[in-house]
Amino acid sequence: MKHERIFTLRAAWAGAAACAAAVLCLIAGLALAGCGGKAGGAPQATPVPLPATNEGLSAEGKLEPVQSAGLASPTGGVVAEVLAPEGALVTAGQPLLRFRAERQAAAVAQAEAVVAGAQGRLAQLKAGPRPQELAMAQSSVDNAQAQLDRLNQGPRAEEIAAAEAELAAAQAGLAKVRESASQQDLIAANADLANAQAAVRQAQAAYDRVKGDPSAGARPEALVLEQATNNLTAAQARYNALAKGPSAADVARAAADVRRATAQRDLLKAPARPADIAAAEAELRRAQAALDLLRAGTQPEAITTAETEVSGAQAALAQAQAALAELELRAPFSATVDSITPHAGEYVAPGTPIAWLAGGSEWQVETTDLTELSVAGVHEGDAATVTFDALPDLTLPGKVTHVKNFGQDHQGDIVYTVVVTLGKSDPRLRWNMTAKVGIVTGR
Numbered sequence: 001m002k003h004e005r006i007f008t009l010r011a012a013w014a015g016a017a018a019c020a021a022a023v024l025c026l027i028a029g030l031a032l033a034g035c036g037g038k039a040g041g042a043p044q045a046t047p048v049p050l051p052a053t054n055e056g057l058s059a060e061g062k063l064e065p066v067q068s069a070g071l072a073s074p075t076g077g078v079v080a081e082v083l084a085p086e087g088a089l090v091t092a093g094q095p096l097l098r099f100r101a102e103r104q105a106a107a108v109a110q111a112e113a114v115v116a117g118a119q120g121r122l123a124q125l126k127a128g129p130r131p132q133e134l135a136m137a138q139s140s141v142d143n144a145q146a147q148l149d150r151l152n153q154g155p156r157a158e159e160i161a162a163a164e165a166e167l168a169a170a171q172a173g174l175a176k177v178r179e180s181a182s183q184q185d186l187i188a189a190n191a192d193l194a195n196a197q198a199a200v201r202q203a204q205a206a207y208d209r210v211k212g213d214p215s216a217g218a219r220p221e222a223l224v225l226e227q228a229t230n231n232l233t234a235a236q237a238r239y240n241a242l243a244k245g246p247s248a249a250d251v252a253r254a255a256a257d258v259r260r261a262t263a264q265r266d267l268l269k270a271p272a273r274p275a276d277i278a279a280a281e282a283e284l285r286r287a288q289a290a291l292d293l294l295r296a297g298t299q300p301e302a303i304t305t306a307e308t309e310v311s312g313a314q315a316a317l318a319q320a321q322a323a324l325a326e327l328e329l330r331a332p333f334s335a336t337v338d339s340i341t342p343h344a345g346e347y348v349a350p351g352t353p354i355a356w357l358a359g360g361s362e363w364q365v366e367t368t369d370l371t372e373l374s375v376a377g378v379h380e381g382d383a384a385t386v387t388f389d390a391l392p393d394l395t396l397p398g399k400v401t402h403v404k405n406f407g408q409d410h411q412g413d414i415v416y417t418v419v420v421t422l423g424k425s426d427p428r429l430r431w432n433m434t435a436k437v438g439i440v441t442g443r
Contacts, residue, residue, distance in 0.1 A: 056440050057374050059418065061367040063388070063433040066421060067333065067359035073099065075326045076350035079342045086340055090331040096340065096355055099327040099348070108324050111317035118313040122306040129294040137291040144284035151272040151280050163268050167261035174254035189239040196232035203228040335359035338431055361425050365398070365435045367418045368410075375416040377441040378403055384420045385438045388429075397423040400439060 077099035084096040203225040210221050335357035342348050365386055370378070384398040402419040409415075420437050 056438055057370070057378065059367040059370045059374070059437045059439065061365040061418075061420070061435045061437050063363055063365055063429060063435050064431055065358035065360065066362035066364050067335070068431075069332055069335070069357045069359075070353045071096070071329055071332075071355040071357065072351050072353045073326065073329055073348060074350060075099070075323070076348045076352065077101075077327060079344050079346050079348060081344050082340060082342070084331075084337050084340065086337055088337045089334075090337060090357070091334045092331055094331045095328045096331055096337065097329040097342070101324055101327040104320065104324040104327060107320040108317070111313070111320040115310070115313040115317050118306070118310040122303070122310050125298040125303050125306050128297045134291070134294055137287070137294050140287040141284070141291050144280065144287045148277070148280040148284055151277050154271065155268040160265070160268050163261070163265035167258070167265050170254070170257040170261040174251070174258050177250050177254045185242050186239070189235070189242050193232075193235040193239045196228070196235040199228040200225070200232050329355060331357060333357070333359050356431070358431060363422045363425055363429055364401070365420045365422070365437055367420070367437055368415065369413075370416050370418055372407060372414045372416065375403065375407075375418065378418055378439055379441075383440045386420060386422060387436045389434045389436070390430075391426070391428055391433075394426055394428070396426065398437070399423065 080098045080100045082097050084090050084094065090096065203221070207216070207221040207225045210216050210219055213219065216222060336359075338356045338358050340355040342354050348354055378400060380400050380403060382400040384400060386396045386398050388394055398420040400418060401421045404417040404419075407414040407416045418437075418439070420439070
């Protein structure tokens with residue numbers, strides 16, 4: 001049917017070309033007649049207007065909504081849920097489909113944490129040092145000054161006296177360790193040992209008298225025997241220690257205490273070394289510089305750097321939020337969902353059309369076969385009638401609302417798209433129905 005129509009149109013154009021040739025012959029004859037005028041004069045031609053036409057053009061096209069959109073996701077992914085099924089009425093901005101977004105949501109949370117940290121650092125720099133920080137810095141200065149003053153003034157009398165007393169105590173301890181046990185001490189220790197042995201014998205005899213009792217272990221005689229045995233063990237240990245005398249380890253420990261106390265006393269009495277004074281002065285300067293730095297406040301450059309870090313973190317957050325938002329497909333305008341293809345769990349490649357929306361109830365037809373020979377006579381505003389293969393009883397009025405300037409090659413012909421907007425609608429119309437358009441030309 002399409003090729004027959006194109007053939008008819010070309011035949012019509014061939015007839016029109018023949019008429020135009022006749023008119024050109026007429027004009028040429030008039031021009032030759034004008035040559036009989038004055039010799040050497042320019043030929044005079046009388047313009048002859050072309051006759052007006054009121055012919056019609058026929059074309060095929062596809063029916064589509066005036067406001068429509070085919071939607072695709074720029075990122076794609078695995079579909080988590082379909083929120084608007086086919087036939088649903090949606091408003092502008094309403095989510096139609098949502099992809100899985102665990103990683104993107106985690107990226108947003110991480111970016112938010114980075115922004116919070118950068119903002120906190122900036123706020124801290126702008127606020128300056130806290131009173132507690134200034135107090136700590138001042139305390140460090142005071143301690144460093146006191147240490148330097150002690151080195152310059154030398155030891156106090158009470159410090160030297162304490163060191164002398166500690167040395168005397170260490171020397172006395174060494175002397176006591178080195179002393180051998182006196183005869184009196186050995187006699188006393190031996191007597192204590194004999195008394196302890198007698199007490200054990202007496203307690204043992206008392207226990208022997210009751211040991212046949214089933215509850216002998218719980219009787220007082222058993223407790224007395226145990227105590228007497230412990231006292232004997234302690235008395236034997238004291239006697240052995242006195243008889244043996246001090247060990248080498250005890251003497252060495254006592255001697256080390258004497259040397260340590262002596263060194264401490266000598267250190268106090270010795271004048272401060274230049275290196276110690278220099279180190280104390282350096283520590284005082286360091287503490288004072290830290291205090292001055294706190295009092296001076298934050299440098300403008302540091303605040304600028306912190307502000308830049310906040311801006312960068314906010315930009316990264318915006319990027320993460322945009323990536324998360326791209327995982328929701330939203331309606332660009334209020335419309336009906338004519339088709340939505342994927343299901344939950346399916347993978348969708350980036351840029352794949354997955355939803356088609358139709359807004360409002362207005363329809364239009366885009367022609368598919370108007371050649372360059374035919375479209376030259378079509379203008380915006382031309383009246384049209386539209387019929388449909390699927391609805392032979394339906395004829396609707398229309399009007400040419402747009403003629404596209406760019407032609408495309410179609411099976412060897414250059415075809416141009418003409419948009420015809422329907423003046424009426426019908427509930428039986430469906431997207432992409434085949435339509436026949438008759439266009440009234442003549443301008």
